[in-house]
Amino acid sequence: MKNCIACGMPMKKESDFAMGDPQKDYCVYCARPDGSMQSFEEKKQGLINFTIKTQGLEKSVAEKAVANMMSKLPAWQEYFKK
Amino acid sequence: MKTKRQVQKEATRLHILETAYQIYAEEGFSATTNQIAKAASVSHGTIFVHFPTVENLIVCLLDDFNAEINGQLHGLSEKNEQLETFLEAHINVLIRYEAFYKRLISEVNSLPQEAKFVFINMQSIVSFHFNQVIERCKNEKTVKEIPMHIIFNSWLGLVHYYLTNSYLFTEGSVLTEYKEELICNFIKLIEK
Numbered sequence: 001m002k003n004c005i006a007c008g009m010p011m012k013k014e015s016d017f018a019m020g021d022p023q024k025d026y027c028v029y030c031a032r033p034d035g036s037m038q039s040f041e042e043k044k045q046g047l048i049n050f051t052i053k054t055q056g057l058e059k060s061v062a063e064k065a066v067a068n069m070m071s072k073l074p075a076w077q078e079y080f081k082k
Numbered sequence: 083m084k085t086k087r088q089v090q091k092e093a094t095r096l097h098i099l100e101t102a103y104q105i106y107a108e109e110g111f112s113a114t115t116n117q118i119a120k121a122a123s124v125s126h127g128t129i130f131v132h133f134p135t136v137e138n139l140i141v142c143l144l145d146d147f148n149a150e151i152n153g154q155l156h157g158l159s160e161k162n163e164q165l166e167t168f169l170e171a172h173i174n175v176l177i178r179y180e181a182f183y184k185r186l187i188s189e190v191n192s193l194p195q196e197a198k199f200v201f202i203n204m205q206s207i208v209s210f211h212f213n214q215v216i217e218r219c220k221n222e223k224t225v226k227e228i229p230m231h232i233i234f235n236s237w238l239g240l241v242h243y244y245l246t247n248s249y250l251f252t253e254g255s256v257l258t259e260y261k262e263e264l265i266c267n268f269i270k271l272i273e274k
């Protein structure tokens with residue numbers, strides 16, 4: 001089983017993959033409408049908004065939690081080089 | 083290909099993590115690396131070869147735990163699933179790790195900062211699936227217009243209350259015994 005390189009979600013069904021294509025490394029939620037992968041900023045903002053919406057977190061807490069999560073994902077390594 | 087040495091190194095790392103999981107579940111996060119080393123039958127120094135600090139050990143352990151929860155919840159969640167099915171899947175995953183999870187929620191406030199973020203991200207995995215189900219229920223007008231975070235936090239609050247105060251309810255697995263009651267009454271609270 002693959003995990004999405006941009007958000008970590010497990011991908012097992014075809015419908016989990018971007019464009020329903022199991023060759024892709026990223027999931028349907030990390031794809032733009034045209035099928036390309038979202039940028040770092042787009043994904044970060046999306047995750048922050050999502051965390052606030054579903055867990056009610058204060059913005060700065062959500063930002064730090066999202067940064068922690070993204071720093072561990074293959075797609076975003078270059079943004080976290082020390 | 084991995085060398086024999088690398089394979090062995092990974093096996094030791096995993097063994098330390100599994101032992102730490104057991105010890106923390108039994109003793110809480112104040113358990114020492116000495117205790118973990120002893121239980122794992124490795125030298126104290128070996129732990130620090132793999133994990134430079136205790137904080138790093140806890141964070142790595144929680145990262146693995148998140149990956150496990152992520153895989154299981156994703157496996158149990160289906161498209162178009164019912165609210166009840168999702169809540170049951172969530173509780174079933176927690177039952178599998180009940181002792182450890184109970185320690186985690188009781189002590190998360192005193193864990194290192196990074197561990198707290200990993201904990202938030204664990205809840206994000208749950209809220210991701212939960213939100214999908216609730217959005218659909220809202221479209222079908224089967225649940226009340228309550229903000230998503232209040233629905234989610236109320237559910238977590240309920241489950242966590244029973245877990246952290248399990249001595250009030252049972253000597254066994256509180257989630258196993260109260261699962262049905264919690265699920266069916268939580269749905270009654272939010273359904274239209």
Ligand SMILES: [Zn+2]
Nearest residue numbers: 004007027030
């Ligand atoms: Zn993704």
